[in-house]
Structures are given as structure tokens and as C-alpha cells.
Amino acid sequence: MEKKYWVPALEKANDVLLQISEQPSGLKLIDLSKRLGINKSSMFSLLNTMEALDWVVREKEGTYSLGSKLGFIGNAFFKQFSLIDRFRKEASVTKHVIQETIQLAKLEQQDVLYLAKEEMPSPVRLASEPGKKLPAHATALGKALLAWLEDSELETLFTEETLEPCLTPHTLRSREELLRQLTEVRDTGFAFDLQEAVMGFCCVAAPVRDAEGRVIAAISCSMFRHEWDEKRELAQREICALAKRLSQA
Template sequence: MTIAEDLETGRDTDYMVPALQRGLSILQMFNAHQRTLASNDIAERLGVSVSAIYRILHTLDEMGYLRKIAKNTWELGPQVVSDGFSYLASRDLVDLALPHLNALRDRTSLSCHLSIREHTDSLYLYRAFAAQRLSVNIPIGTRIPCHCTAMGRILLSGLTPPVLDALYQYVRLDDYPPPAPKTLPELQQLIGEDRQRGWVLHRSDYSTAIATGIRNHLGEVVAAINLSGPEAVMDSEESQARFREALLLTAERISAELGG
């Protein structure tokens, strides 16, 4: 059914955005049997003129969701595949990590979190919340700058120094409180030490977190996990060593399921 037909049949379109609907409809036209489409074909299926979809096609092309392969002929762009695989990979990762993090929480009575890197942010994908009065509880979907947290620093440790330089070339670091690094050279030095150590301990006002990385079959850091709890519980070197050992063992098990 075309957009014009929607209007004719009286469907509720008050809250719909026609340009967005057309853009998504265009992407849905491509499949295993229909790999390329001409502008005229796309316009005909939408029930509009070619001029009406020109800006939409151009926008999808600029964003990588479509690729122009000949005059007025299009195919799906690489961003469609990238987004799809990123989503599937993140869901697979959560499914694999979930039982291990729940078990780690039960053994330690501390909260556990799982995150991945998106640009310079650490994106929280899962939490195993410890049900005690003083617990660290960061909601799923939270984004925190990588250089400010234990998990974020672990995620950055998976980058080579040149890639890290390029990532932070235009990012201001001096707006964050200690112990976050204030300059790119400080960040490079800190991440270099984290990379050699393989784990990070980070203290904030009332809590402490220990984080380490999850690796795929290529040995790349694809995610980070942590144990976090009240400073009073994690203050001694003995307790830190015990929690760190449990965390590293859990990371090994999750990495093994990813082929690491």
C-alpha cells in the first residue's frame, strides 16, 4: 500500500512523518531477489514522482544506507549491513554474558555491568544488580565518557595509539573531574598502562569498580565488564585481589564463548 493509498483508506496518519516513512519504505524494497532499483521504479512503488523522492535518495546515499551504482540506479549501502550486524552482535554478547554476570554477582554480592564502546562513550548493555543497601546501579542504555570510567578505559585499551589519537583529536578532556585525564598525552599514558595491566581499578566518591575486557576470536577487545560496589567493601588489597580474580575468570569464560 502506498502513502497515497493510506490517505485514501482513511488510516490514521496524523502522527506519521511522510519523508521518514518513504525513506524506510525505500530500504524495505531491497531484498535477496531485488538487489538494485532504478529511481523510476522506487517512485512508482511509492506512488509519487521521482522529484518527490530525490532528496530522500540523496540523504540515504550520504548516510551510507543506499549506494548509487549507475545513473538513477541504487543498491543497499554498507551502513545497513553494519547496523544490522552491530545490533545482532550486541544481542549475542548480552545473551552470552548474562548468565556469567549473574553468577558473578551471586558469588560476590557486587553489581556487575557490561558495556561496549560507541565513539568516545561507554554504552551500558546489561547490569546484574546486587540487591543490597549500598549498590552501584547504572541503568541499561546509559552512556558515560570512556576516559572517566574503569570499563571505558578498558574499551580504549583495545585501540592502538594512532587510533586513540585520531579518536580524541578534537575531544575536550578538561571538563571532567579527577582522576580523569585532562590532556591527550595524559590519556595515552594512562591507557598504555591499562593495556599492559589488562584491568582497571577506578574509585569515585563512594564506590570502587574493577573492570576488564571481553575479547573475540581475533583477540580484540569488543566489550568490558566490571564489578562495582561500596568503597568500604572493596577497600582492602585482599578484597580487591579476590574480586579481581573472580572478574578475570568470568571474562575468560565469556571470551571463550566468543571464540577468544
């Protein structure tokens, strides 16, 4: 890996955590110092900082074990895969009810990152492969995720009144209009994309929450514009129901 912007202190902290993970409650400061070739003063600073962050816990005997914060992070890591597995199971049924492709995504700064999708056969393949990103303001998924952020977070993400990029003639261009739509999303519990990301396609999305009620992802289904009027209410109902099931799980 390119080390041009490497942070040595983080590498040392990582090495310390790996050592502790191999021998929980078995190593003292002096043991870690000798094993890793880090002087005692630097090791003390590292351990003291990691203890304050709940990355490690100092036992009565002076040995160290992993802290609760790492357990929380590790749990969050595995939960994301659990969510994808549950999505695939549940969405594989819902897609046949709506007869449309269903997507799962999360928010990354000003973008939505697609995590998974359950696809229905179609002459046109949607550009929503896992790993793909699209600007949040241009998608129903993005609006369903942005709507639950604090005003201060939205101000940080969207510092300019004009929104960029513009993907189609229907893409939202002003922050004012985006904020207005986000208020509607909070009121209704779902969001629309009316040819704002891709010409000829409309979309409805709803948020997925964790056990504490925080929005952690969103799901959506997309369809051709000429099918929208006929299937919008069905899609809205089924996507909201699917989001609720994933949240409860």
C-alpha cells in the first residue's frame, strides 16, 4: 500500500491491538514495549490514549484486554453484512410483488453507496451495482437518508445553494428545494425520484432503521416512467413495508 500519507502512530496502535487480541489480559506495558520495539514512554502514551477511547482496558494486574468500543465497531461491521443478507431474503419476495428491481444503499457524505440489489429481468440494466455511487440529492435513496440528518449536518454537506452535479434536466438544483423535499420525506416516511437520476426512470425509497431508531440505510425500487402512474402506490406501499420489516429485524 502507498505510504506517502501514512500515519505511524495509527500503525503502532494497530500493532498493539493485534498483540492484545492474541493474548487478552496476558500482556503488560513492558511486554508490549519489548515485543513491538516501542519505548516505554511512547507505549504508555499509546495505551493511555487507547484506554481513554475505550479501545483497551487496563486490568488490576496491569495487563490489557480489548475495550468495549472495539466490540461496538466489530458488531457494526458484521451487522452490515447481516442487513444485506436480510435484504436479499426479504427483497427477493417483494420484487416479484412489484415486478421491479429493488436496491439497498447507505449514505456516504454527499453520495449514496449501493450495497446490494434484487433485480428483475429487464431490457435495461439499472446502474446501481454494489459499490456504485450517485449524488444523494439526485436519488430517492439519498433523500430518504438525508431527511433524518440534523440541520447542522446538512449545512456541512451542502455548503452552496446550487447543487452539483446535475444528472438530468429534472435533478434538483437548489439547496432550498432539497430541504423542502426532505421535510416532506420526514412527514410521509418515503421519498421520490422523478427522472432526477436517470431519464425515463422514477423511484420510491424508504429508510431502514437500527434497534435505536437511527436511519442506517434505505431501500428503493425503480421503474420506467410509463409504468410509474400505474404502479406508484403499490411500489410505495411495498417498499415502506419492506423497510419496516428490515428495521424490525
